Amino acid sequence: MKNIDIISACSDLGVMVDGASLGPKVLETYIKDKKIYEISTGKVEKEREENNKRKNLSEINKFNKKLYQNVREIIQQGKIPLTIGGDHSIAIGSALGAIQEYKKMGIIWFDSHGDFNTLDTTATGNIHGLPLAVVTGFEKRELAPFHQENFFPYANTVIVGARDIDEWEMPNLKEAGVTIFTTEDIKTQGAEEITKKAIQIAGKNVEGLHISYDIDLIDPELAPGVSVPAENGINLEDAYKIVDTFLTYQEKIKSIDLVEFNPKMDINGETEKIANHILQKIIKE
Numbered sequence: 612m613k614n615i616d617i618i619s620a621c622s623d624l625g626v627m628v629d630g631a632s633l634g635p636k637v638l639e640t641y642i643k644d645k646k647i648y649e650i651s652t653g654k655v656e657k658e659r660e661e662n663n664k665r666k667n668l669s670e671i672n673k674f675n676k677k678l679y680q681n682v683r684e685i686i687q688q689g690k691i692p693l694t695i696g697g698d699h700s701i702a703i704g705s706a707l708g709a710i711q712e713y714k715k716m717g718i719i720w721f722d723s724h725g726d727f728n729t730l731d732t733t734a735t736g737n738i739h740g741l742p743l744a745v746v747t748g749f750e751k752r753e754l755a756p757f758h759q760e761n762f763f764p765y766a767n768t769v770i771v772g773a774r775d776i777d778e779w780e781m782p783n784l785k786e787a788g789v790t791i792f793t794t795e796d797i798k799t800q801g802a803e804e805i806t807k808k809a810i811q812i813a814g815k816n817v818e819g820l821h822i823s824y825d826i827d828l829i830d831p832e833l834a835p836g837v838s839v840p841a842e843n844g845i846n847l848e849d850a851y852k853i854v855d856t857f858l859t860y861q862e863k864i865k866s867i868d869l870v871e872f873n874p875k876m877d878i879n880g881e882t883e884k885i886a887n888h889i890l891q892k893i894i895k896e
């Protein structure tokens with residue numbers, strides 16, 4: 612896509628495994644001729660206490676507030692923000708920043724996980740398991756204090772590639788009525804077909820789409836460099852076909868995330884190569 616500005620969202624505060632904060636810096640080295648903004652957490656001690664259900668919450672909020680402003684400014688300049696994470700908690704800032712500008716938007720969440728826990732249902736207290744619940748307004752108590760209105764309607768919220776939805780978030784998803792296409796759906800119906808269906812549902816009667824692409828969608832045998840791998844994921848052909856397909860709807864896409872590449876977990880630069888391949892498609896096609 613032309614007209615993209617990049618935001619490097621260097622945070623791994625939403626997950627106990629360290630390293631996702633390094634992903635953007637690695638991918639930045641492959642980017643030429645694009646404006647790159649950078650947001651980092653600064654020097655903070657990560658909260659790791661097991662029973663804490665709000666791990667790093669105030670620092671995550673501080674980070675997302677900056678990201679939210681940055682996304683809004685890029686959109687106000689008539690451009691498309693591509694936010695490179697970082698763990699998936701950064702999408703609270705990016706997606707809400709986008710919808711604050713466009714008011715009526717849909718969202719497609721390409722992910723092996725649901726990311727739809729609330730502060731009450733989370734088993735781990737790791738905030739990267741909550742962002743989709745936050746940006747749809749299902750969990751709006753404490754994780755978006757910088758944002759007052761306009762959440763993504765459930766009817767325009769679609770998860771694609773799910774295969775590891777936990778038993779506590781499933782009732783939340785059912786209550787909200789979010790559309791879910793599983794990894795199995797991609798394997799049986801095809802990546803192109805499922806992506807088109809997702810765009811139709813998320814894009815109905817809205818001004819535009821926010822796309823959030825979590826690298827852990829891909830099978831960890833192929834892309835091991837993620838913080839929370841989920842077995843039996845999609846292959847590379849499908850992973851790339853998804854990107855090619857949503858890129859044929861460029862007039863609808865207003866904001867994109869590419870998240871959860873973790874260089875510390877990577878093996879022989881395999882995931883780096885894949886993440887960069889996706890990044891280059893988004894930037895160039």
Ligand SMILES: [Mn+2]
Nearest residue numbers: 699722726825
């Ligand atoms: Mn995720």
